[in-house]
Amino acid sequence: MWRYVLPVIGFLVLAGFFFVGLGRDPAALPSPLIGKAVPAFTLPSVEDPERMVSSDAYRGRMWVLNIWGTWCPECYYEHPVLMEIARRGDVPIVGLDWKDQREPAQEWLKKLGNPYHANAYDEDGRVGIDWGAYGAPETFLIGADGIVLHKHIGQITLEIWERDFEPHIQAAKKDHAPGRTS
Amino acid sequence: MRRLGLLLACLSFTTLALALDAERDFTDPELQQRYETLAQELRCPKCQNNTIADSNAPIAADLRRALRDQLGAGRTDEEILKFMTDRYGDFVLYRPPFDARTWLLWLAPGLLLLAGLISAAIVIARKARAPIPEDTDTGTDIA
Secondary structure, three states: OHHHHHHHHHHHHHHHHHHHHHOOOOOOOOOOOOOOEOOOOEEEEOOOOOOEEEHHHHOOOOEEEEEEOOOOHHHHHHHHHHHHHHHHOOOOEEEEEEOOOHHHHHHHHHHHOOOOOEEEEEOOOHHHHHOOOOOOOEEEEEOOOOEEEEEEEOOOOHHHHHHHHHHHHHHHHHHOOOOOOO | OHHHHHHHHHHOOHHHOOOOOOOOOOOOHHHHHHHHHHHOOEEOOOOOOOEOOOOOOHHHHHHHHHHHHHHHOOOOHHHHHHHHHHHHOHHHEOOOOOOOOOHHHHHHHHHHHHHHHHHHHHHHHHHHHOOOOOOOOOOOOOO
């Protein structure tokens, strides 16, 4: 009896592994930045090279970093979602224009709209490496204490925003409700 | 046989070609050697089965440049690998570390081979113990 049952069990175990494993995205690397302090940066802005954009400016409130580029098709597709997130006004979106060129980037923002509170211009990609960027778009949620809370690799949708980012935002709002000490 | 030996000798030189960078090599041969070795130890995060040494992806070029910067700044090999894993995680190491999460990954091929050999041994042992059947004429006669 066992000689018939064992292969079936073996098959089921393998099938189980495949079911879980193949459902995962092999290109999505878990970020070692989660739970660590935000990689600090100061870069010139996309719009105005004289103006600096710094991660320090966002200490004390929750914010989002969106790594994008005009060369990135998924960034184009997620742009309307960023506009909607900006419209909702819960958290400022800071852009990191990664390995891009200023003029196309400015054109992009003019044509599609600008959801960014500020947009840092990372021409040679050095800051991107500090964030562990390897394929735009990548979107990070950073807490008011400067700790990275979440990273999403790939195009962001409203569903993903509401499922993965909003809970942190709502939790932070509760902590700051009057009557509580933060 | 000599041609085969020559062919094998030629093929064995393919891994030394590392001409992806436009920058000149380090003048210090030790730094250049460390650069080449470490470039083979780091995985390209985008084209994930290549090292940064043999990937054309822009991110691989960026990481090679970061590697050169770190070597130029006098970092040790451990510090450089930590720099990379701090940003990209363990996955950026071409050889995954052997720890509580990856032991099955490392041992699985050996364990499967062992399981296969044991099964084969059991089957062979059983067959050896079974009596040899009498040569009864069960075939059709073609006469």
